[in-house]
Amino acid sequence: MKSLAHWIVAAMLAAVTAGGASVALAAEVLLGPGDVVRLSVYGSPDLSVETRVSESGAITFPLLGQVAVGGMSVAAAEKKIGGLLEKGGYLKKAEVNMLVTTLASQQVSVLGQVNRPGRYPVEGRRKVLDLLAMAGGVSAEGSDLISLVRTRDGKTTRETIDIVDMVRKGELDKDVEVAGGDIIFVERAPRAYVTGEVQRPGAFRIERGMTVQQAISAGGGLTPRGSDSGMRITRRDADGRAVTMEARASDPVQVDDVITVRESWF
Template sequence: MKRWIKWMTGAAFVLGMGVAGAAEVLLGAGDVVKLSVYGSPDLSIETRVSESGHITFPLLGQVEVGGLSVAAAEKKIAGQLEKGGYIKRAQVNMLVTTLASQQVSVLGQVNRPGRYPVEGRRKVLDMLALAGGIHGDGGDMISLVRTRDGETTRETIDVVDMVRKGELDRDYEVAGGDIIFVERAPRAYVTGEVSRPGPFRLERGMTVQQAISAGGGLSPRGSDNGIKVTRRDPSGKPVTLDAQAGDAVQVDDVIVVRESWF
């Protein structure tokens, strides 16, 4: 599983390199920009886009730039300078120094959790690569929380299944403000006469025999007869069942290996 996660991270990085810069960045609240006007050094400023999407510019006062590309914002400011009679054929240059609005939070079981900029078109796999990939304790299931048109939704993505099948069209494009959360891998427990009793990572389709192997195998006194598993029924009540080596293990199962009588 760990080798697979490393491969998936590398694949995501390569894919991300291919799409970066494919779309224009739109200005938003918190972005910091430097502005200059050719031939008018007194109009050079550095300012932050307000929560309402405005900047304060000399001579013009409040100018709404939220949701505009850099080129569109330059054109708008130049047009207002010309319309106001301040400058003829104004040439405005804007440089984004901090892209705070276009960031995605990557949290949970990743190697470098934090906020990462969305540069061009990015998808979930791209952002996971930026965050250093999925941690060894990370699971296959990832949650994507995003707000579009005022509505917040949560998508669940099985990234390992998606990459294994080569169905990358199932990946989601992200935007500023989105949250990616990598869940912890499901666990079960093995106790009794095994070499390493305790919790273990529950892999897909894992059997009781494989769970015992994850616990280091039988101890010198352990027996593969009379194995029990305790799990919760649909009502949440714990029940103890006889288990065979080939039985499937479920999340939070407790497998008990008994001592051999011989």
């Protein structure tokens, strides 16, 4: 069974694809180590070069040698290189064009229960749902909860986002922008277990507000010998001890519960 989170992000995937997600908004890209750029100067084909941004944030450019561009936008880097060419007396008017061919520095890792885990470039302004869509959406085993790990000003933080609740309530302000180096981790959906006289004993995904009766349905229903009375739940208490209690069909199911359906006496 696919979760609501799966369908939400699948819809986002269609929207991102339709909107041309692969097109880089060059003006918004900040250059960083590992990026590969192709430069050309109008009227001076001998100055065309493809180069990689070094770990120190510099590129090698003809006549100028090392030029620091790390942390600069493409437009700012173009202006800087043009200014240096003019200041050095190499050209009276330098029109520099820079194209980012490989965006290695601005990548977000999307991990966990997604269909295509990996590292994805942040081209322009991208938010959490955009990156989940680029990763193929939440898998059938994925939770509605995701963890967003970010480092800003040397401080690493972890935030939990309920993507289904966010969309249902229209609280899209929680769909925050991401940047290179961020990590999105989709948790595994919470699970519980049903055993005894059910058609398909074993683990099942806990849906929101799930009751014992619904859990038994997830297990295929009762066997001909199964009884819907005298059911029991075994769960861990605050101290981690296993506690077994009688269960009613309307009782809510909790993570890692073990629901036991006993055989009917008649």
